Amino acid sequence: MNDNFEYNKFSEEIQHWDFTIIQRPSDKRINSTNVRIDCLSPAVIKKGSQKEKALITEWNEVFPKLDNVKYLKIDVYNQEIFDGMCKIPNLEKLTITNSNFTNLTSIHLFKNLNRFELIRNNKITDVEPLSKLRLEYLKFEECFNISNYEIIGNLKTLIGLSINGNWTAPKNLKLNSIKTFENLNELVHLDIELCSLTDNSFDSILKMEKLKRFDYLGKVDKKTVLNIKNNHKNLCSGSFIN
Numbered sequence: 001m002n003d004n005f006e007y008n009k010f011s012e013e014i015q016h017w018d019f020t021i022i023q024r025p026s027d028k029r030i031n032s033t034n035v036r037i038d039c040l041s042p043a044v045i046k047k048g049s050q051k052e053k054a055l056i057t058e059w060n061e062v063f064p065k066l067d068n069v070k071y072l073k074i075d076v077y078n079q080e081i082f083d084g085m086c087k088i089p090n091l092e093k094l095t096i097t098n099s100n101f102t103n104l105t106s107i108h109l110f111k112n113l114n115r116f117e118l119i120r121n122n123k124i125t126d127v128e129p130l131s132k133l134r135l136e137y138l139k140f141e142e143c144f145n146i147s148n149y150e151i152i153g154n155l156k157t158l159i160g161l162s163i164n165g166n167w168t169a170p171k172n173l174k175l176n177s178i179k180t181f182e183n184l185n186e187l188v189h190l191d192i193e194l195c196s197l198t199d200n201s202f203d204s205i206l207k208m209e210k211l212k213r214f215d216y217l218g219k220v221d222k223k224t225v226l227n228i229k230n231n232h233k234n235l236c237s238g239s240f241i242n
Helices: 050-065 079-085 105-109 128-132 149-154 203-207 222-231
Strands: 020-022 034-037 071-076 093-099 115-119 137-141 160-164 173-175 189-191 195-197 213-215
Touching (some): 050 079, 105 128, 128 149, 149 160, 160 173
Parallel strands (some): 020 034, 034 071, 071 093, 115 137, 137 160, 160 189
């Protein structure tokens, strides 16, 4: 059996202690390389309050000045905050861990973004704005209301793609098919471990010639697994074959 992390493009690259944790836009450390911003939680600040509005304005004045920030982790509870942070000029990696903003339109403002991770958002329905980016790594987790995951098939620069439901409860995310991804010619890792496939077809895996890792935990007959394992030249790891 192969190493559990072999060719895993979504294992933690940077440890949490390597992020500078920021809670106020006035923090002098804010323009660091790797930043975790904790702000505007509705558990702390009343939504729609004057305090919230003032903080949104303050954050949005700061975001365009963060020219040293390369990697940002943040919870986003306001569309205005998402739109504002898309003006961070040199951002390369963005992980949004909890959010309820409703659209991704402003994401096209990022000129250097190569990694985007959206975790726990049930407001976003449309991912078409991502087609304007040259992403290499894309991850969705617990984003159950997106209606056009097939758009991702147009992101030809992707090396790693992860789309999953809930890791702690038996709630899978449903995909119609992976056929729409078969032209992702640079893809090395496909992770749909906690997804259900409506067509239950895996023939497209054989067309992803550079794929080295495929994670899927749904029921697949042994004949299908053996056929792909024997006929794919590069696939060598992941829960599908292990």
